[in-house]
Amino acid sequence: MSNAVDWKRLKSAFAQEARRKNSRADADHIVDCLRNFIGICGEFSVNRRMLLRIGYWVLEGSLRLLVPCCPDYGYSNGCYTFRGMGGGISLLAQCHIDFVEKVSKIFPQINPWFLVADLEAEDEAILLAVNKTKSEFLDLVSESAEAISKKVRAWGWKSSFMSECVPDLIRKESEKALEILNSCEFSQRIATDTHHRQHLYRKINSSFSVEQMLVRTRRTAAQYWVLGEYAHAHGFAICNHTTTNLSWYLKTEAAVLHNPISVY
Numbered sequence: 001m002s003n004a005v006d007w008k009r010l011k012s013a014f015a016q017e018a019r020r021k022n023s024r025a026d027a028d029h030i031v032d033c034l035r036n037f038i039g040i041c042g043e044f045s046v047n048r049r050m051l052l053r054i055g056y057w058v059l060e061g062s063l064r065l066l067v068p069c070c071p072d073y074g075y076s077n078g079c080y081t082f083r084g085m086g087g088g089i090s091l092l093a094q095c096h097i098d099f100v101e102k103v104s105k106i107f108p109q110i111n112p113w114f115l116v117a118d119l120e121a122e123d124e125a126i127l128l129a130v131n132k133t134k135s136e137f138l139d140l141v142s143e144s145a146e147a148i149s150k151k152v153r154a155w156g157w158k159s160s161f162m163s164e165c166v167p168d169l170i171r172k173e174s175e176k177a178l179e180i181l182n183s184c185e186f187s188q189r190i191a192t193d194t195h196h197r198q199h200l201y202r203k204i205n206s207s208f209s210v211e212q213m214l215v216r217t218r219r220t221a222a223q224y225w226v227l228g229e230y231a232h233a234h235g236f237a238i239c240n241h242t243t244t245n246l247s248w249y250l251k252t253e254a255a256v257l258h259n260p261i262s263v264y
Contacts, residue, residue, distance in 0.1 A: 005038070005051065007031050014055050025059045033058065036106045040099070042260030044246045053255035057237045058107065065112040065257065066231050067100060067239040068162060069093040071120060071137070072144045073130060080263055082203050085130040087143030089151060090116075092263050096239055097151060099259040103239075104155065112239070114152065114159035116145045119170060129204045166230050169223070176222035186221075193217045196244045200264045221248045228252030 014027035034055060038046045045054065057063070070092045074084040080091065089097070093114060104110045120126050121137040132140070141161065148159035163169060180186045194201075194210075194217040201213045208216075228249040231238045237255035240246060242262040249256050 005046070006048065007035070010034070010048070010051060010055060013052060014059060017056060017059055021059070023059060023061075025061070030055050030058050033106050037103070037257075040102050040106075042242055042258030044240075044242075044258035045256060049250075050256060053253065054237065054257065057235075057255040060235060061109075062235055063107055063110045064234075064236045065100070065110055065239055066165065066227070066236045067096050067112050067114045068227065069096060069114055069116050069144075069148070070263070071117060071141050075263070078263065080200075080203065082126070082129040085132055085137070085140055087140040087147065089147045090144060092241060093144070093148055095241065095261045095263065096259055097148070099257075099261070100157075100239060101155075103257060112152075112157050113165065113236075114145075114148050114157070115162040115165050116141050116148065116159065118142075118161040118163050122170065125205050125208075166227070169226060169230075172226045173219060173222045176225050177218045180218045180221055180225075190214060190217050190221065193221065193244045197264075220245055224248035225251050228254035228256075231255075 011027045011031045014025070014030050017023075018025045018027060034051055037054070044050065070080070070090050072086040072088050072090040074081045074086075075091045078091070093116070096114065100110065100112050118138060118141045121134045121141065127134060127137060130137070145159045145161060152159065166172075180190065191214070194213050197217060198213065201208050201216060224245045225248050227238065229252045230236075232253040237257055238249065239257045239259055240249070241259050243264070246256065246258065
């Protein structure tokens with residue numbers, strides 16, 4: 001993969017950006033870090049567009065990183081089953097902690113914020129699948145956020161509810177989902193994504209209709225789009241696992257650190 005990257009062009013772009021911002025950032029150092037990074041990341045991060053975004057994020061200096069995580073759903077053989085739910089560090093959260101720890105050896109100043117998806121307490125199908133009330137669900141998510149905090153505190157990292165980071169995420173997600181629904185540009189894409197996600201939906205509820213699955217796909221696409229916009233606007237990059245939803249980040253200018261693991 002490294003051979004396909006035009007490192008000279010990237011170095012030139014970083015040097016130009018550093019001059020524009022009157023920054024003392026070293027373009028050679030950024031390129032060296034990125035060369036190491038592509039040895040541990042997934043393919044979504046290994047292209048000129050995304051490496052430029054990541055490099056500019058490094059150049060800014062804060063290295064703030066959003067790390068969205070699922071609640072502690074039941075799983076088997078490395079994949080979620082949605083049979084039950086706990087209050088510990090979820091499968092995905094642990095995978096992200098392991099990945100971010102590796103990334104921190106390349107970018108020592110990295111500042112991740114692990115976000116547990118408390119908003120899924122609004123999903124009646126999820127509540128039914130895990131056999132929890134909304135109140136029980138939120139209590140377990142709170143326990144998970146605290147468990148992650150204890151795990152990463154030694155590095156100076158933090159964890160919280162996703163809604164604490166983006167308080168109006170549900171409203172923005174709804175607005176974006178409606179935009180996706182009303183645009184013929186996205187109809188085939190949503191249909192294709194839904195096809196690829198059927199196995200996941202069947203784990204949650206084997207009786208979902210096609211329309212119900214399409215609604216869920218639009219909602220998830222909207223969430224990725226909104227998170228990407230929020231991250232870029234506030235100087236964060238995003239860490240994300242392998243999923244069909246990754247491409248929705250390309251509707252934004254967000255830098256994405258692709259953790260090459262799948263949990264579905």
